Amino acid sequence: MTQVPLIHILLLSTALFFIGMYGLLTRRNLITMLMSVELILNSVNINFVAFNRYLYPDRLDGVFFSLFIVAIAAAEAAVAIAIIINLYRNFRSIDVESADEMKY
Amino acid sequence: MSASAVIFYIISVAILVPALLAVTSKKIFRSAIWLLFSLTGIAGLYFWLQVEFVAAVQIVVYVGGIVVLIIFSIFLTQQSGKDLPAPARVRTIFAVLAACAGFILTCAVLTGYSGLATRAVIGSGTVGSVGNIGSQLLSTSEHGYVLPFEVISILLLAAMVGCIVIAIQHKPERQ
Numbered sequence: 001m002t003q004v005p006l007i008h009i010l011l012l013s014t015a016l017f018f019i020g021m022y023g024l025l026t027r028r029n030l031i032t033m034l035m036s037v038e039l040i041l042n043s044v045n046i047n048f049v050a051f052n053r054y055l056y057p058d059r060l061d062g063v064f065f066s067l068f069i070v071a072i073a074a075a076e077a078a079v080a081i082a083i084i085i086n087l088y089r090n091f092r093s094i095d096v097e098s099a100d101e102m103k104y
Numbered sequence: 105m106s107a108s109a110v111i112f113y114i115i116s117v118a119i120l121v122p123a124l125l126a127v128t129s130k131k132i133f134r135s136a137i138w139l140l141f142s143l144t145g146i147a148g149l150y151f152w153l154q155v156e157f158v159a160a161v162q163i164v165v166y167v168g169g170i171v172v173l174i175i176f177s178i179f180l181t182q183q184s185g186k187d188l189p190a191p192a193r194v195r196t197i198f199a200v201l202a203a204c205a206g207f208i209l210t211c212a213v214l215t216g217y218s219g220l221a222t223r224a225v226i227g228s229g230t231v232g233s234v235g236n237i238g239s240q241l242l243s244t245s246e247h248g249y250v251l252p253f254e255v256i257s258i259l260l261l262a263a264m265v266g267c268i269v270i271a272i273q274h275k276p277e278r279q
Contacts, residue, residue, distance in 0.1 A: 003109045007218045012116045012149075014210045016123055018203040023127030025199035026191040031178055032132060035139045038170060039123055042146050045158075053153050058231055060240055064249050066158055067241075070165050071256050075263035077170045081177045082267040088181040 009050040016043035030084045030094045034077065041073045108152075115152055119145035130187045132178055140171045157234050 016039055023036030045066040052062025084094050091098050119142055126138035143166040150159035191199075241249050 003106045004112045005218070007214060008112070008116075010214055011211065012119065014207060014214065015120055018207040018210075019120065019123045019127055021206065022199050022203040025202060026196055027127070027188075028191065029132065029188060031174060031181070032127070032135055032188070035135060035174065036127055038139065038166070039126070039142065042143065042166075045162075046146065046149060049150060049153055049155050049158055053155065060231065060237060061247075063155055063158055063232065063237060064241060064252075067161060068252060068256055070161055071260065074165050074169060075260055077173060078267050079263050079270070081173055082270040084177055085180055086270050094181050 006050060006054040009054075010047065013043040013046040013050070016040075016046070028096050030080075030087070030096060033096070034080050034084075038073065038077065041069060045069055112149075112152060115145055115148050119149065130190075132182055132188055133175070136171060136174050136178060139174070140167060143167055143171065155232055157232065157237055 020036045020039035020043065023039065024033055027033050027036065048062040048066040048069070050062075052059065056062070087099055088094050091101075122138040122141035122145065126135050126142055129135040129138060143162065147159045147162040147167070150156075150162055240247065241253055244250050
């Protein structure tokens with residue numbers, strides 16, 4: 001893995017982040033927006049692990065940060081899906097445009 | 105170009121192409137399956153970086169947990185055979201512009217750091233072994249992570265209770 005410079009891994013995670021960003025901006029369905037958020041969180045994780053391996057290979061802090069991010073992402077996905085299912089019960093739709101009860 | 109570099113570029117394609125398909129696919133179920141492939145590719149990248157524990161966690165939590173949860177919620181809330189409505193053209197154009205502009209800006213910033221001094225990567229199995237990760241994660245010394253570990257345990261418990269409270273409401277149906 002020393003043959004690949006760190007910058008290539010950073011470019012990969014940047015591309016993944018902006019793919020997730022594109023999905024978040026175009027999709028109007030809550031589940032697909034949640035998928036985009038997962039992609040963004042994963043790109044952050046790649047950065048943490050890559051910096052840990054390339055800059056501080058004798059330490060483990062980046063690994064711990066990515067593990068904590070994974071745990072928080074799991075909690076966030078579970079709560080988001082509970083909210084989505086509850087929203088579906090109330091509105092019969094999970095489009096973000098239909099959830100406008102508190103708008104006015 | 106060595107075999108390791110070739111493997112890295114293959115893994116990058118295996119991450120980015122399914123990710124792109126996951127955010128552009130017309131059918132929501134296919135979108136979830138592409139997301140699964142992309143997350144598996146990221147686990148492959150962690151294997152390539154020789155952080156086997158994070159790769160295992162990635163497979164167990166993301167591929168085994170979150171994607172399954174997403175697929176269940178698709179089955180509960182969508183007719184998964186139907187196409188999603190296409191986004192408005194203006195929104196697509198501006199989303200592409202925003203994403204490309206952000207990507208180019210970040211790349212421009214990153215290339216300024218291309219000569220970043222990286223230290224020699226020592227072989228796996230010494231620092232990143234599961235034993236070392238476990239003992240440092242639960243150590244109470246200065247570089248230990250026992251307090252964040254406990255906080256995240258409370259967070260997971262709270263999330264679990266919160267999910268049950270949110271999802272088990274039996275309200276009368278809206279007329």
